[in-house]
Amino acid sequence: MLEATGLTKAYRDTVAVRDLTFTAQAGRVTGFLGPNGAGKSTTMRLLLGLDAPTAGTAHIEGRPYRQLTDPLRTVGALLDATWRHPGRSARAHLRWLAATNGLPESRVGEVLRLVGLDQVAGKRAGQFSLGMLQRLGIATALLGDPRVLLFDEPVNGLDPEGVQWVRHLLHGLAAEGRTVFVSSHLLPEMEQTAQDLVVIGRGQLTYQGTMAEFVARAASRGVRVRTPHPQLLRRALTERGVVFTEDPDVFYVSEMDSARIGELAFTAGATLYELSPLAGSLEQAYLELTGQSGEFTGGGAR
Numbered sequence: 338m339l340e341a342t343g344l345t346k347a348y349r350d351t352v353a354v355r356d357l358t359f360t361a362q363a364g365r366v367t368g369f370l371g372p373n374g375a376g377k378s379t380t381m382r383l384l385l386g387l388d389a390p391t392a393g394t395a396h397i398e399g400r401p402y403r404q405l406t407d408p409l410r411t412v413g414a415l416l417d418a419t420w421r422h423p424g425r426s427a428r429a430h431l432r433w434l435a436a437t438n439g440l441p442e443s444r445v446g447e448v449l450r451l452v453g454l455d456q457v458a459g460k461r462a463g464q465f466s467l468g469m470l471q472r473l474g475i476a477t478a479l480l481g482d483p484r485v486l487l488f489d490e491p492v493n494g495l496d497p498e499g500v501q502w503v504r505h506l507l508h509g510l511a512a513e514g515r516t517v518f519v520s521s522h523l524l525p526e527m528e529q530t531a532q533d534l535v536v537i538g539r540g541q542l543t544y545q546g547t548m549a550e551f552v553a554r555a556a557s558r559g560v561r562v563r564t565p566h567p568q569l570l571r572r573a574l575t576e577r578g579v580v581f582t583e584d585p586d587v588f589y590v591s592e593m594d595s596a597r598i599g600e601l602a603f604t605a606g607a608t609l610y611e612l613s614p615l616a617g618s619l620e621q622a623y624l625e626l627t628g629q630s631g632e633f634t635g636g637g638a639r
């Protein structure tokens with residue numbers, strides 16, 4: 338489990354993280370979202386003991402990082418995948434890490450296979466593409482077989498197949514009972530990956546809860562209806578004072594569920610070609626939240 342309590346980090350001119358309290362549970366993928374500059378990287382650094390908090394605590398499996406007796410076996414992290422020793426091969430890099438941290442060398446082959454780098458493990462990491470570096474970063478995070486994993490933008494630079502691979506990997510790690518905490522700017526991907534969410538804005542918590550609940554905030558978008566008998570449906574809706582808008586051939590009906598619209602159309606004698614509730618998305622819910630607080634910096638991707 339990951340736990341931030343009253344976590345605060347002030348730099349000379351900025352308070353990067355302010356009184357942040359949240360948890361990420363074992364057995365779940367928790368997504369970590371926020372606009373650029375919201376304080377995500379600072380929070381990750383505080384959790385990993387790379388920076389000291391001004392106030393509050395950041396605990397991993399109940400302890401601050403610096404008090405962990407066996408850090409690499411407790412927590413693994415991918416923070417900046419672009420760092421690498423240019424002259425060292427992927428295998429040499431992992432062997433060195435294993436040797437200096439008392440991990441068995443057999444683990445090196447296992448993680449290389451797991452991330453699909455076993456064929457290129459002898460190649461110098463300086464020649465790796467961004468996608469390969471991400472995989473090497475993930476292999477590094479997994480080396481100690483830790484209970485807690487933090488990934489900052491793990492799908493950055495990966496092709497669609499790689500993105501899907503990361504999704505399955507994270508699901509698998511959580512299913513094994515691990516705590517998986519992951520940030521990403523790719524909201525549709527995050528929607529498919531995370532079960533829980535922590536959202537921050539200007540260093541403060543704006544949401545902690547399930548993905549389903551967060552998305553449901555943007556879910557009441559009405560029902561899309563298509564009919565070859567628009568006059569009949571229009572009359573039936575108008576007579577009952579139902580709110581709707583109309584595009585050619587398509588009605589968008591608010592404040593009435595699909596079952597009642599279907600019954601109404603049936604009574605009116607209007608055939609229906611389509612009756613689809615418009616689901617909200619993470620992107621919609623997120624933009625509504627961050628838009629309201631006036632922080633969305635545009636684009637969302639970097």
Ligand SMILES: Nc1ncnc2c1ncn2[C@@H]1O[C@H](COP(=O)(O)OP(=O)(O)OP(=O)(O)O)[C@@H](O)[C@H]1O
Pocket residue numbers: 348349351352353371372373374375376377378379380
């Ligand atoms: N070492 C530092 N010294 C001074 N200010 C800093 C430092 N590190 C971060 N900040 C400031 O703290 C705020 C939060 O930065 P942080 O990098 O944590 O945000 P982020 O959410 O990770 O952003 P991004 O999505 O762009 O990576 C920013 O205003 C940033 O300029």
